[in-house]
Amino acid sequence: MRASPYRTCIGCRRSRPKAELLRLARGVDGGIVVDGRGTAPGRGAYVCAAVGCLERALTAGRLAHAFKGAVTAPRESPGQIMDYWRRR
Secondary structure, X not given: OOOOOEEEEOOXXXXXXXXXXXXXXEOOOOEEEEEOOOOOOOOEEEEEOOHHHHHHHOOHHHHHHHHXXXXXXXXXXXXXXXXXXXXX
């Protein structure tokens, strides 16, 4: 039996199973998009399914470090992003 992969949340730095985390992906234009299916191409970063973690993760320094370059934060608020993730 194979263990599920673990990823680290960029908000709280805790390691969790990949299925429990929300994936953020960097688009071609440098903007951050919510990757509900987890299949978007390119570099991704993972965040816990909690508004507090998402707020910490969306700060410019954490996003730039996770994506190894300049990025633009998503237009949606952390609450809107969490609603989207719950509906997936």
